[in-house]
Amino acid sequence: MNGFIRKSGCCLTVALALLASFSAITSAQQAEPLGSVTYRLSMSRPVSHLFEVAIEVELPKDSTAKSLDFQMPKWSPGRYAVFDFAKNVQEFQALGGICPPAEVKCVQPNFPVSRVDDQTWRVETMNTHSVTIRYRVFGNDLSGTFSQLDSRHANYNGGSIFMYVVNHKPDRVKLVIEPPPGWRIVNGRMDRSDQREWQFPNYDIMIDTPTEIAADWTEDQFQVDGKRYRVVVHSFGDEGGKRAGLVRDIEKIVRAETAMWGPPEFDSYTFLIHFAADDHSGDGMEHLTSTQIIEPGALWEEGVYGSTLDTVAHEFFHVWNVKRLRPVELGPWDFTRPVSTRGLWVAEGITNYYGHLMRRRAGLWDDSAFLRRESETITGIENAPGAHLMSAEDSSLSAPFLDDAPHAQRTNLPNTSISYYPKGELIGLVLDLMIRGKTNGKASLDDVMRRMYDEFYLKSPNASYYLRGRGYTTEDFERVASEVGGLDLSRFFGYYVRGVGVLPYEEAFTSVGLSLVREQARQPFNAGIGIAWEDKDRLTIGVVRPRSPAEEAGLAEGDEIISLGKKNISRENFLVSLSRFKQGDRVPITVKRDRRTIQATLVLGAPERFEYRITERKDATPEQKALSAAWLKGS
Numbered sequence: 365m366n367g368f369i370r371k372s373g374c375c376l377t378v379a380l381a382l383l384a385s386f387s388a389i390t391s392a393q394q395a396e397p398l399g400s401v402t403y404r405l406s407m408s409r410p411v412s413h414l415f416e417v418a419i420e421v422e423l424p425k426d427s428t429a430k431s432l433d434f435q436m437p438k439w440s441p442g443r444y445a446v447f448d449f450a451k452n453v454q455e456f457q458a459l460g461g462i463c464p465p466a467e468v469k470c471v472q473p474n475f476p477v478s479r480v481d482d483q484t485w486r487v488e489t490m491n492t493h494s495v496t497i498r499y500r501v502f503g504n505d506l507s508g509t510f511s512q513l514d515s516r517h518a519n520y521n522g523g524s525i526f527m528y529v530v531n532h533k534p535d536r537v538k539l540v541i542e543p544p545p546g547w548r549i550v551n552g553r554m555d556r557s558d559q560r561e562w563q564f565p566n567y568d569i570m571i572d573t574p575t576e577i578a579a580d581w582t583e584d585q586f587q588v589d590g591k592r593y594r595v596v597v598h599s600f601g602d603e604g605g606k607r608a609g610l611v612r613d614i615e616k617i618v619r620a621e622t623a624m625w626g627p628p629e630f631d632s633y634t635f636l637i638h639f640a641a642d643d644h645s646g647d648g649m650e651h652l653t654s655t656q657i658i659e660p661g662a663l664w665e666e667g668v669y670g671s672t673l674d675t676v677a678h679e680f681f682h683v684w685n686v687k688r689l690r691p692v693e694l695g696p697w698d699f700t701r702p703v704s705t706r707g708l709w710v711a712e713g714i715t716n717y718y719g720h721l722m723r724r725r726a727g728l729w730d731d732s733a734f735l736r737r738e739s740e741t742i743t744g745i746e747n748a749p750g751a752h753l754m755s756a757e758d759s760s761l762s763a764p765f766l767d768d769a770p771h772a773q774r775t776n777l778p779n780t781s782i783s784y785y786p787k788g789e790l791i792g793l794v795l796d797l798m799i800r801g802k803t804n805g806k807a808s809l810d811d812v813m814r815r816m817y818d819e820f821y822l823k824s825p826n827a828s829y830y831l832r833g834r835g836y837t838t839e840d841f842e843r844v845a846s847e848v849g850g851l852d853l854s855r856f857f858g859y860y861v862r863g864v865g866v867l868p869y870e871e872a873f874t875s876v877g878l879s880l881v882r883e884q885a886r887q888p889f890n891a892g893i894g895i896a897w898e899d900k901d902r903l904t905i906g907v908v909r910p911r912s913p914a915e916e917a918g919l920a921e922g923d924e925i926i927s928l929g930k931k932n933i934s935r936e937n938f939l940v941s942l943s944r945f946k947q948g949d950r951v952p953i954t955v956k957r958d959r960r961t962i963q964a965t966l967v968l969g970a971p972e973r974f975e976y977r978i979t980e981r982k983d984a985t986p987e988q989k990a991l992s993a994a995w996l997k998g999s
């Protein structure tokens with residue numbers, strides 16, 4: 365991503381064309397399976413942050429292959445930006461033969477290695493039938509996308525540390541982990557507690573098994589519908605005695621979500637939760653039989669408990685929506701180019717919707733907490749300038765630029781893009797209420813999702829080596845939603861999914877006896893400035909809105925605001941100091957840009973921001989109230 369994004373348009377096109385032809389070649393060559401592929405992972409010096417990987421490959425007896433290509437993924441499932449994990453690989457070497465694990469004096473000749481491209485190493489097989497490659501890979505990020513090895517633990521996401529053998533991603537693989545003394549291994553595929561070896565049907569499933577290795581994680585368990593759930597917690601801060609309650613509340617979420625979907629397909633599932641207590645590491649990542657959740661705070665702290673449950677409700681819903689029922693492009697994976705799918709507003713957005721709805725159905729929120737949350741999402745989307753420019757499907761296709769993508773080049777994305785998370789959430793909300801209203805409660809989005817799962821996951825023949833069933837297109841989703849709702853949804857999808865029309869909120873809310881109130885936001889003027897609150901040291905402009913007073917005044921993203929209305933200003937007093945202004949005021953502003961101090965005048969414009977609030981209709985009928993109760997309680 366970094367390399368491409370800095371180049372001019374012409375070079376970007378050429379690079380993408382090359383990548384496309386490369387993947388066409390790789391998929392055309394469905395090679396005979398290798399004799400065996402064994403991954404050995406060790407970590408002899410945790411303080412170095414270097415994972416040590418060995419891959420032992422046996423070729424088929426009759427193989428005439430002159431070379432094998434080993435490739436590092438460009439990205440990892442669930443996070444759709446390109447991170448080029450090859451950049452952290454070092455000391456790649458190839459050796460002839462495979463040493464028996466216990467053999468101390470095993471001598472292996474060095475085999476020639478050449479670098480083919482940014483992600484690929486080619487090893488000559490020298491007319492032998494077995495090779496071992498070794499490399500180290502640096503990892504020091506606690507994240508569901510990256511990996512971390514330090515003196516406290518090893519926590520890895522397989523895609524960021526394991527190479528695959530090109531053309532052999534479908535082959536069976538074995539994994540052996542050698543932990544440091546006293547450290548215990550845990551992941552979502554444990555047959556016994558001291559397990560150190562795993563067999564996986566293919567590489568894609570191996571890297572879908574994030575793993576934690578440390579001395580001091582804790583484990584709690586519960587059962588629902590005969591399935592075993594494990595809550596593994598590694599806390600770097602104080603828990604304040606809240607862990608037992610957290611486990612009980614996670615169980616409530618599991619019960620609410622399995623009540624909608626029916627019992628899940630697995631025998632056991634693992635929540636791998638870190639409380640990082642570092643104020644920056646935060647993530648949630650879905651997997652087939654586990655999830656990684658990383659909270660930047662400590663469990664005892666205000667807000668952390670609720671935020672963890674929010675992520676749990678979202679990630680566990682992914683067990684069905686995205687991990688098994690999936691857009692056609694999401695598995696098997698092509699790790700040689702950025703993923704391109706129109707379906708993330710379903711996969712992530714509708715998951716966001718249900719994540720919130722399930723907190724209500726689990727009894728962790730009351731009606732008003734859930735409706736407040738949806739009101740905030742509407743307020744966010746309807747005030748975003750990008751909502752008028754980017755559709756839900758466009759947002760999904762732009763995921764490689766949006767999903768935590770690193771940007772060295774400045775972009776206008778804050779003004780031109782929307783996230784498929786909140787937009788997809790609102791499409792799900794409106795679609796759900798419209799179907800409930802039109803069918804008088806006989807059908808809902810719950811039925812659409814169950815029907816999709818049944819048709820594409822459970823009942824479709826396997827389309828690939830990767831997983832059961834086949835993927836869906838957004839046209840498939842439109843058809844199933846139309847059939848379940850007894851509606852022609854072509855106009856709805858054209859306007860609100862592929863287009864940028866404002867969703868028909870009022871029609872949707874009326875069907876359950878609710879209404880959407882739009883009120884002018886508290887600030888009685890518009891300046892067109894968004895603050896970069898993540899910059900903890902300074903008061904910095906994060907966004908300048910197009911055609912706004914800030915743009916007219918020549919202000920820019922990255923400017924540090926020094927004074928406003930001739931008074932010094934900081935992060936702490938910024939919001940209070942705004943309250944003394946009104947529309948039409950000419951407000952002197954001083955900013956620092958690079959080494960310059962710039963004076964400008966903001967001519968405050970008419971307020972443009974509105975707050976949205978979902979309220980009960982006074983004239984709600986008993987039928988509408990019954991529909992609302994069924995929606996919120998999931999009956």
Ligand SMILES: [Zn+2]
Pocket residue numbers: 516517518519576577578581598638
């Ligand atoms: Zn850990």
Ligand SMILES: [Zn+2]
Pocket residue numbers: 650678679682711712715
């Ligand atoms: Zn998600």
